[in-house]
Amino acid sequence: MEPEDSINVLGTALDLCGTDPVTGFFRDGYCNTCAADQGSHTVAAVMTAEFLAFSKYVGNDLSTPRPEYGFVGLKPGDAWCLCAGRFLQAHDEGCAPQVKLEATHKRALEIVPLEVLRGYGVT
Numbered sequence: 001m002e003p004e005d006s007i008n009v010l011g012t013a014l015d016l017c018g019t020d021p022v023t024g025f026f027r028d029g030y031c032n033t034c035a036a037d038q039g040s041h042t043v044a045a046v047m048t049a050e051f052l053a054f055s056k057y058v059g060n061d062l063s064t065p066r067p068e069y070g071f072v073g074l075k076p077g078d079a080w081c082l083c084a085g086r087f088l089q090a091h092d093e094g095c096a097p098q099v100k101l102e103a104t105h106k107r108a109l110e111i112v113p114l115e116v117l118r119g120y121g122v123t
Helices: 049-057 084-093 106-110 114-118
Strands: 041-046 079-083 098-100
Touching (some): 041 084, 041 106
Antiparallel strands (some): 041 098
16 A cells, blocks of 8 residues: 555645644555545544534544544544545534645545635644
């Protein structure tokens, strides 16, 4: 599994998303992706309580620790490489988290329009 080019949605080098906790399909802190990443974990999102509650409600509990998988659970303010489809779903429901555009992989644009991502952009 080789990652695709590390280019963000702005066309520049992909920035680090987060390392506490370590995120990314490759668990390297970057929202890199490859053909094996069927969920497209490409949106560098900053968690909010509202989004975490929404994600849990739709069946992906990101806030509960799962020590058996080395997962500490996310809290508001944590950065996480989110599936592009889940981000778009949260946007449609009015509870999408903020987005680090410089750390969001260009492949996210296959699912989420840049204008939508920009609406949640933070630095």
